[in-house]
Structures are given as C-alpha cells and as structure tokens.
Amino acid sequence: MIMKYLEEKIFKVIMICAAMIILSVLVYIIGTVFYRGFPALSLDMVTKLPGGGFYLGKEGGVLNAIVGSLYIILGSLVISIFLSVPLVIYINFYLPAKSVFSSVIRFSLDILFGIPSIVYGAFGFALMIFLGIRASLLGGIITVAMLIMPIMMRSFDEITRLLTRDLPDALLSLGATKYEMAKVILRQLMPGLVTAILLAVGRGIGDAATVLFTAGYTDNIPSALNQPAATLPLSIFFQLGSPVEEVQNRAYASAIILTAIILAISFSARYFSSKFSKNKI
Amino acid sequence: MISTNNRSVNGITNSFLNMEEEVTLKKLVANQSIRVENLDVFIEDQHILKDVNLTIPEKSITCVIGPSGCGKSTFLKTLNRMHDESPEVKISGKVFVDDENIYGPGINVIDTRKKMGLLAQRPCPLPMSIYENVAYGPRIHGIKRRKAINQTVIQYLQYVGLWDEVRERVHTSATRLSIGQQQRLCLARGLAIEPEYILGDEATSALDPLSTKKIEELFVKLKEKYTIILVTHTLRQARRIADYIIFMYLGKIIEEGPTESFFNNPKKQLTKDYLSGSFS
Numbered sequence: 001m002i003m004k005y006l007e008e009k010i011f012k013v014i015m016i017c018a019a020m021i022i023l024s025v026l027v028y029i030i031g032t033v034f035y036r037g038f039p040a041l042s043l044d045m046v047t048k049l050p051g052g053g054f055y056l057g058k059e060g061g062v063l064n065a066i067v068g069s070l071y072i073i074l075g076s077l078v079i080s081i082f083l084s085v086p087l088v089i090y091i092n093f094y095l096p097a098k099s100v101f102s103s104v105i106r107f108s109l110d111i112l113f114g115i116p117s118i119v120y121g122a123f124g125f126a127l128m129i130f131l132g133i134r135a136s137l138l139g140g141i142i143t144v145a146m147l148i149m150p151i152m153m154r155s156f157d158e159i160t161r162l163l164t165r166d167l168p169d170a171l172l173s174l175g176a177t178k179y180e181m182a183k184v185i186l187r188q189l190m191p192g193l194v195t196a197i198l199l200a201v202g203r204g205i206g207d208a209a210t211v212l213f214t215a216g217y218t219d220n221i222p223s224a225l226n227q228p229a230a231t232l233p234l235s236i237f238f239q240l241g242s243p244v245e246e247v248q249n250r251a252y253a254s255a256i257i258l259t260a261i262i263l264a265i266s267f268s269a270r271y272f273s274s275k276f277s278k279n280k281i
Numbered sequence: 282m283i284s285t286n287n288r289s290v291n292g293i294t295n296s297f298l299n300m301e302e303e304v305t306l307k308k309l310v311a312n313q314s315i316r317v318e319n320l321d322v323f324i325e326d327q328h329i330l331k332d333v334n335l336t337i338p339e340k341s342i343t344c345v346i347g348p349s350g351c352g353k354s355t356f357l358k359t360l361n362r363m364h365d366e367s368p369e370v371k372i373s374g375k376v377f378v379d380d381e382n383i384y385g386p387g388i389n390v391i392d393t394r395k396k397m398g399l400l401a402q403r404p405c406p407l408p409m410s411i412y413e414n415v416a417y418g419p420r421i422h423g424i425k426r427r428k429a430i431n432q433t434v435i436q437y438l439q440y441v442g443l444w445d446e447v448r449e450r451v452h453t454s455a456t457r458l459s460i461g462q463q464q465r466l467c468l469a470r471g472l473a474i475e476p477e478y479i480l481g482d483e484a485t486s487a488l489d490p491l492s493t494k495k496i497e498e499l500f501v502k503l504k505e506k507y508t509i510i511l512v513t514h515t516l517r518q519a520r521r522i523a524d525y526i527i528f529m530y531l532g533k534i535i536e537e538g539p540t541e542s543f544f545n546n547p548k549k550q551l552t553k554d555y556l557s558g559s560f561s
Contacts, residue, residue, distance in 0.1 A: 170467070172366065173471075175391045184408065187409070
C-alpha cells in the first residue's frame with residue numbers, strides 16, 4: 001500500500017518537474033530577448049532600411065530583412081503546398097493501404113526531414129551554380145521550399161492518416177470519382193493542412209543556414225526574383241556578430257520582430273481555418 | 282449508361298422515348314432485381330464468402346442475418362463494388378443487377394454505385410451544410426439547374442421527415458444534427474442520387490430506440506419504390522420489418538425464406554440454434 005502511494009507521489013513530482021523545466025526555459029529565452037531587445041525596438045526598426053552606419057549603431061532599421069523573409073517564406077509556401085497536397089492525397093487515397101510505394105515515400109520524407117538545414121543550403125548553392133543563378137530571392141525560395149516540404153508533407157500525411165474510412169466510403173458509395181472525393185476530403189482536412197503549413201513556416205522562416213548562400217544579403221528590398229534578399233535570421237546573425245553593443249541589442253529587437261511575425265501568421269491561420277471549416281465533423 | 286444499353290436492347294432509342302414509354306420502361310427496369318451466382322470472396326488468404334447463390338426479391342425488405350464475422354458486410358460491399366478500393370480482395374462469380382453482371386467486362390463502377398444507396402453503420406455527413414449534403418449527389422451526377430436541385434433537396438428531406446425539423450437551418454453544418462437526424466440525412470442524401478436499391482449496413486446499430494424506429498418506418502415506406510437489403514444482427518429488427526430473411530454462417534448461406542416461415546419453423550438445426558440464442 002505504501003509503495004503504491006510512493007509511486008504515485010514520485011511520478012507526480014517527475015511530471016511536474018518536466019513541465020516546469022520546459023516552461024522556465026521558454027520564459028528565460030523570451031525574457032532575455034525582451035530584456036535586451038525591447039529598449040532597442042523602435043518604429044524605425046520596422047519601417048526603415050538600414051541607413052548609413054547601421055552596423056556601427058547609427059540610424060536605420062531592418063525592413064529589408066522583414067520583407068525579404070516574408071517574400072521567401074510566402075514563395076516557398078506556394079511551391080510546397082502545390083506539391084504537398086497532391087502527394088498526400090495520392091499516397092493516402094489513390095494507392096492501396098499497404099502499398100510499398102507509399103511506405104518508400106514516407107521513409108524518404110522521414111530522412112529528408114532529418115537532414116540539417118546547412119546541407120540543404122549547400123545543395124541549393126550547388127544547384128544554383130549548376131543552373132547559373134546567383135544568390136537571389138529565387139534561389140532562397142527554392143532552397144527553403146526544399147527544407148520545409150518534408151515537414152509539411154509528413155505532418156499533413158499523419159493528420160490525413162487519422163481520417164477514418166467512413167467519409168471516403170460515403171463519398172464513393174454516392175458514385176463520386178476519386179477526384180471528387182478528394183475535393184470534399186480536403187475540405188475536411190483543412191485544419192490539418194493549416195497545422196502542417198504552420199509547422200513548415202516555423203521552421204522555414206527562422207532558418208539561417210539555407211538562405212546564407214542562396215538568398216544572399218542586401219540592404220535593399222528586392223524588386224525582382226533574381227535579386228538578392230535579406231532575411232531576419234541572417235540579419236540577427238550579422239548584428240550579433242557586431243562588436244558594438246547597440247547593434248547587438250538590435251539583434252534581439254530583430255528576434256522580437258521575427259517571433260511576432262510567426263505569432264501573427266499562426267493566429268491568422270488558425271482564425272481563417274476555423275472560419276473555413278465550420279462544417280467539419 | 283446501363284439504362285441506355287437496356288433501352289437499345291429493347292429496340293427503343295433514347296430520343297424516341299415519350300413520357301409514357303419512359304415510365305413503363307422505368308417500371309420494367311425496376312421489376313428486375315439482384316441475382317447472385319457462385320459468388321466467392323477472398324480477402325488475402327481467407328475465404329470469406331463461399332459459393333453464395335441467391336436472388337433478392339424486388340420491392341421488399343431482405344434482411345441478411347448471422348453472427349459477427351459471417352460475411353454479411355462483405356456480401357453487401359460486393360453489391361456496390363466497394364471492394365474495388367481494396368486490392369487484397371479477390372472476387373469470383375457473378376452478381377446480376379437488373380440482369381447485368383456488375384463484375385462483367387465494360388461495366389462502369391460509378392453507374393453501379395449510383396444504383397445503390399448505401400446507409401452505413403455510423404452516419405457520416407459530408408463536411409458541408411445540410412442542404413449541400415443532399416445536393417451533393419445530384420450535383421456530381423451532372424444536375425446543374427438550381428431549381429431542380431432545390432426541389433430534389435426539399436423533396437427528399439421531406440421524405441425522411443427531416444424538413445420540418447431543419448427548415449430553419451438547412452444552410453448550417455450537418456454535423457450539429459443529432460445522430461438519428463444525421464442518419465436520416467444520410468438516407469436522404471442516398472435517395473437523392475435516385476438509386477433503385479437501398480443497402481443498409483447495420484444502419485440502426487448506432488442509434489437510440491426512437492431514431493431506430495423512425496429509420497425502420499422509413500424502410501417500410503421505402504419498399505414500395507425500392508428493393509432494400511439490410512444487414513442486421515438484431516433478430517427482432519429483422520422480424521419486425523423484413524419480408525425475406527437470409528441467414529449466413531461462416532460465409533455460407535445456411536437458410537433463407539420468407540420472414541414468417543423462417544422464424545416460425547426453421548428447417549436447419551444451425552438456424553434453430555441461432556434463433557434460440559445458443560450462439561451469436
């Protein structure tokens with residue numbers, strides 16, 4: 001009896017400890033970023049390009065990196081959504097349940113998932129040299145798309161697999177074709193797709209290694225796909241590397257901006273997905 | 282497609298049909314029913330259905346009964362070719378629907394499924410509004426005129442007795458209906474594709490007694506126009522509504538007959554045992 005009581009107690013303590021450790025790490029990170037970055041955060045940071053002497057602690061902001069990051073993540077999202085949705089529909093609803101091909105695809109996506117982002121960067125860079133493209137917005141978009149695609153595909157796939165056979169069977173027995181069936185199922189899976197996109201955005205927008213060689217860095221806002229683009233992670237990286245304390249603090253301010261962007265994207269995506277999927281089961 | 286084939290066989294082409302002839306032709310088609318010959322179904326290495334031969338009487342309710350795992354649901358799925366989705370299922374034998382072997386060459390699966398309205402065990406409304414759920418079938422089968430669709434939706438919602446309950450909210454989500462209402466909605470959705478047969482796979486087992494009663498009443502009403510095949514493992518339900526009973530055990534048909542004689546004087550010992558509850 002006493003053993004049982006002790007067991008209960010010990011496990012409760014372990015569980016509470018784990019939760020507290022995670023929470024304190026999060027609070028510590030956010031706390032540091034805000035403590036150092038908040039004083040440096042100003043309207044100039046988000047509305048101005050880096051001015052003369054920016055890297056020496058003088059005027060300007062990181063608008064170039066904000067816009068560049070948004071361009072790159074939006075571009076790569078377009079590419080990866082257009083590839084992920086057909087792939088997931090195909091392996092889940094067109095191939096038979098125990099198909100070898102679909103398990104090969106899932107296995108290779110799992111491997112791609114685990115490849116470090118610097119490898120994608122290097123691969124993208126090699127591809128660009130081969131194709132004769134210089135560091136540009138396009139190069140960044142393609143490389144980031146390669147990075148986030150396995151995440152998007154696998155998480156969307158996992159959510160799709162949870163769907164029971166009831167809905168597909170109901171649709172097929174009404175005489176729907178596979179394509180008509182897929183369209184209705186996609187409506188049902190909308191919240192899952194949004195979750196997959198959010199995970200992908202989270203990884204793609206904060207990654208520095210993929211864009212280091214492929215998108216380059218610039219103090220201007222790119223106006224065409226073949227121009228280099230700045231990104232927030234690289235901007236943080238460069239500012240942190242500065243010996244000037246003011247510039248270092250700006251790195252933290254940039255981190256706050258990046259976090260705010262991710263939060264804004266996830267809140268709006270959640271909002272729209274719940275609006276569109278009012279009829280979900 | 283199939284009905285045009287029938288028409289040309291009968292020497293009448295589509296364009297020459299006047300209304301009267303079409304009506305008689307429809308009756309003629311409806312007179313035909315389902316006939317199964319030497320049906321064997323294997324799932325991987327398991328022999329699920331063993332040499333099934335039967336004829337389903339038209340415009341009546343046929344209940345397929347038997348203990349779990351006897352192949353009732355598998356049998357039902359062979360009728361609308363839902364096994365096509367699982368490659369591990371092998372089927373041999375013939376299933377004649379309206380005198381046409383649906384496992385024969387050149388058969389369009391979608392046309393076959395369109396003839397069969399399926400009512401599943403658990404209601405599964407589509408992720409759309411109540412209205413769109415019923416309109417979905419006619420839409421994918423090519424009806425575009427809004428008036429026609431509107432009429433169909435109202436007609437079948439009235440038919441299943443749902444219209445008065447939901448008329449205020451037909452454009453809200455179908456998932457907010459109670460489970461019994463959802464099942465009636467699924468029935469209306471199936472009827473809207475204008476099938477000739479209705480298949481029910483334990484269609485009331487997830488419902489409360491009141492909803493079950495409503496669905497049963499609907500089945501009795503529907504048998505005037507449709508041939509209904511129900512899989513059930515409630516013997517009392519079969520007794521209440523069936524006209525004809527098929528008893529299956531381990532993939533074989535043990536006994537079949539009209540409800541009265543089946544329940545009152547079963548011929549086989551196995552049937553007697555099952556009816557008395559010796560096994561289930």
